[in-house]
Each structure stands twice: as C-alpha cells, then as structure tokens.
Amino acid sequence: MFIEIQELSKFYNTSLAVNKISFEVNKNKTLGLLGPNGCGKTTTIGMILGLVSPSEGKILIENKNINEFKRDEILRRFNFASPYVELPKKLTVKQNLEIYGRLYGVENLSFRINEISNDLDIKNFFNKKTGELSSGQKNRVSLAKSLINKPEILLLDEPTASLDPDIGDFIRSYIQDYKSKNKVTILLASHNMGEVERLCDSIIMMKKGKIIDNGTCEELIKKHGRNNLEETFLKLARSKDEF
Amino acid sequence: MNFNKIYALGLRHLYLIMNSFPRVLDLIYWPTVQIFLWGFISKFFTLNSEYYNNTVGVILTAAILYDFLFRASISFNMMFLEEIWSRNFTNLFIAPIKIREIIAALTLTAILRTLIGLVPAVLISVPLFGVSILKLGLPLIFLLLSLYLFGITLGLLVTSGLLRYGPSFENIAWASLFFLAPLGCIYYPIEILPFALQIIAKGLPLVHIFEEMRNILMTETVNYLNIFKSIIISLIYFCLGVVVFYLSYFGAKKRGTLINMGE
Numbered sequence: 271m272f273i274e275i276q277e278l279s280k281f282y283n284t285s286l287a288v289n290k291i292s293f294e295v296n297k298n299k300t301l302g303l304l305g306p307n308g309c310g311k312t313t314t315i316g317m318i319l320g321l322v323s324p325s326e327g328k329i330l331i332e333n334k335n336i337n338e339f340k341r342d343e344i345l346r347r348f349n350f351a352s353p354y355v356e357l358p359k360k361l362t363v364k365q366n367l368e369i370y371g372r373l374y375g376v377e378n379l380s381f382r383i384n385e386i387s388n389d390l391d392i393k394n395f396f397n398k399k400t401g402e403l404s405s406g407q408k409n410r411v412s413l414a415k416s417l418i419n420k421p422e423i424l425l426l427d428e429p430t431a432s433l434d435p436d437i438g439d440f441i442r443s444y445i446q447d448y449k450s451k452n453k454v455t456i457l458l459a460s461h462n463m464g465e466v467e468r469l470c471d472s473i474i475m476m477k478k479g480k481i482i483d484n485g486t487c488e489e490l491i492k493k494h495g496r497n498n499l500e501e502t503f504l505k506l507a508r509s510k511d512e513f
Numbered sequence: 514m515n516f517n518k519i520y521a522l523g524l525r526h527l528y529l530i531m532n533s534f535p536r537v538l539d540l541i542y543w544p545t546v547q548i549f550l551w552g553f554i555s556k557f558f559t560l561n562s563e564y565y566n567n568t569v570g571v572i573l574t575a576a577i578l579y580d581f582l583f584r585a586s587i588s589f590n591m592m593f594l595e596e597i598w599s600r601n602f603t604n605l606f607i608a609p610i611k612i613r614e615i616i617a618a619l620t621l622t623a624i625l626r627t628l629i630g631l632v633p634a635v636l637i638s639v640p641l642f643g644v645s646i647l648k649l650g651l652p653l654i655f656l657l658l659s660l661y662l663f664g665i666t667l668g669l670l671v672t673s674g675l676l677r678y679g680p681s682f683e684n685i686a687w688a689s690l691f692f693l694a695p696l697g698c699i700y701y702p703i704e705i706l707p708f709a710l711q712i713i714a715k716g717l718p719l720v721h722i723f724e725e726m727r728n729i730l731m732t733e734t735v736n737y738l739n740i741f742k743s744i745i746i747s748l749i750y751f752c753l754g755v756v757v758f759y760l761s762y763f764g765a766k767k768r769g770t771l772i773n774m775g776e
Contacts, residue, residue, distance in 0.1 A: 345609035356600040372521030
C-alpha cells in the first residue's frame, strides 16, 4: 500500500476534528475526500502534509511511518494546491515558480518551468505579479507550483473552487491528462461531485470527523439507490446513520 | 543545511524588494529621518552639555547603532509577516525546507534589508554632521555583530509569538524594541537607572554595547572584555530564541494554526 492512514485522530482542545479514520490509497490512484464543511477534510490533509500533528494514529508511506522520514526528504515527494493558499502576490509568476523550484530542489529548473508553463498556458502572464491575476489564472499558477517537482503525492484542496465552468473544465482536463502521463497519487478534497466522478478512482465520505462510507463512485451511487454522486452526497450528508 | 534552499528563500525577499521602488524608499526613509533628528539633537548637546562637550557624535553614533538593532529585528519580523500577509504560509511550511534553514534564510536576508536602510543614512551623517561610525574602528565589527544577534533574537521571539498566537501578535512586533530601549542605556550611562533596573539591564547585551561605544569615543580606549561579554550574552539569547521558535512551531502544529494562517 502506498499511503496508509491508521486510526488517525485530531483533538483541538476538547473538540474532535478527526475521529479515528483509516483508509488506504494505492500508488498512482486518485482518492476523493468528500464531506460537508467542517467534517475534517482540511485537518486530514494538514496532518498528511505535516502541518498538523495527529493526536492519535499513524500515517504510513510505503509502510514506513511518516515521522521516521526526514522532514525535507518526505516533503520533496509531496506537493499541494488550494485556492485558499496563495503565492507571494508581489512576485511575478516566473519568480514564484523559480523560488519554489529551488526550494523543491528541481533539477534543470528553467526547462521544467518552461514545460509546466506551456502545459498550463500561463506563459502570456509570466511576468505579471501574481496578485494582479484573475482567479482562474491564479489557480493555474498554483497548480503549476504544485507540479513543479513532479510530486509522487499530490494533495488538492478544492482545486476548481470559484472558477468559471470553462476554466474549471480546463483544470480538470489537465489533471486527468497529467495523471495519465505521470506517476502520481492524488488526494482530492472537493465539493464538486462532477469533478470527483471524473477524477477519482475511489472516494471516502466524511462527516463530523469520521468516515461514514467509502468505495468507488459507482458503488456508492448503487449502494444508496441514487442517480448520481450529488444525490448520494446529499443523502449521506443529511443522514444520521453510518453506512 | 542546504544553501540552495536558503538562497531560494533569500531570493524571494530580494525579488520582493526589487519589484517595488516604494518598498526600497520605505526602507531608506525612516533611518534617514532618524539620522536628521538625532543629528540635530546631538549637535545641540555637543554645544550645551558638559558631559558631551568634548565628544562630537556620541549621541548620533548611539542612534545609528540602535537603528541597526531596530532594523535587524524589524527586518526579520517583516519577512515573516510578509508570508502571513501574502497567505503563502502554508506553501512555505510544506516545502522541503528544514526549520533551521528557514531561520538561517531569514537571519541572512535580514542583514540585506538592514543595510539597504542604514548605509545611506550612515553616509549622509558624515557630510551633514561630521560623524562617522567608522571612528569606532575595528571594535565596530564586533559591536555590530552583537547588536545583530540580539536584533535577530528579538525577531525570533516575535515570530514565535506570531506562530503561537497568529497575526494578532503583529502589534507586539512593532512594540518589542521600544519595550527594551529604556533598559538598553543607549543614550545615557547605566548609573542613571535605579539600582534594581541596573541589575536587569546588565543581563542585556545592549548595556555593554553602548557603554563600550561611549568608552571608545570618549576615552579612545577599547575594553574588549566588555565587547566579548556582549557577544556571549547575545549568543545565549539567540540560542534561547531558536529554542523558543522551535517550541512555537511544534505548538502551532499541535494547535493546527499553520493551516490557512493569513490576514
């Protein structure tokens, strides 16, 4: 198993944000993290990224506890993108990519920046300050930063939130294409059910810090007798039972 | 330590300065105003004070050295705050850079910001007031080293507060140096302080630095023991600052404040 989460919990003082969750992700597969706001998705991502220390439980990468890796050794294999996390606004797109490329120790950096910029069509605003970009442009730059090191594990937190349908589709198509050409394991937190159906091999559904169901999209839709993932999400989010 | 990563983080702040002329102007403006203000005060005291009457530029030299300390500390704080203001905090802390490399990068880059602000001010003090801090001679290097270490230590303590309490701790960043200034004996000898405060003041490197500065300028002799004492005290505080920073970092991980820390 590539990523294995075992009985992971997080308490903030007395409140329980994540409650003994366990799941696994196979190499080069995409797992969707679904759930209503405040269900513990971001805390879970934070724990995997080492931003939040778990109160209980383990995170294993290739059967090795994440705490046994050196910080820079393990983080070199990860990357992350979220519209809620930005790049320095006063720096140009090119400068930001250069700095993050250097921080991630990317070899042949100029070539990599050129390659990712062409792929994500960001070259025409390459010398513009990041703070002056539109939401769609910022998201593409953020995605470029998250792929600069060709991560083995990519964590995406609502990568298409607040984007128009055209740009949203561009991002989803790009991720789909990137997945098919590169070896990458993705954890995707999203509220866009169409996106989840399109990109994820399997999903886990969280509620109040717990995993209440998991499986492939088709399995969950069929299991809960609904027509699509959106209806399934609503049923699970509004129900009081575990499945 | 990976120097490429330290360089990358330094480059981030260098680009920030280079991309904005108003930012450079802001860095130069305040130290220059300080020089003008203290230059005139210094001139007045030189002409009218018995204590300072034979020594031109003691106050102005003290003002320059104090500003060096102030700029070093503020530069360190500002660079950390920039990451919070730009909502880049999460990206920085998930990058494969060790915490000690972050500290090293901020420490080394702070000197650049400090010098951008201070060098023009130091240069104008020569033709305008006839005062040059180079009159302190070789000991100046050690005095600056001690001041820089202490300035960075204050920066580390404030950034630790930012990690612990979030951006609301920002106001403390601005107030931190003013809090210590009275005990630093920057413009007056330590004997002016009440006895109890003298004991506390001696625990700070500032007293030893500024006492020695006055000693060099007024008696033209150097007491290297005083300078050595100030460096050792600064080093002890610096090590404590690093420990506090690490504790705050681990505390922030526990409290989850590293996620989405922003304005």
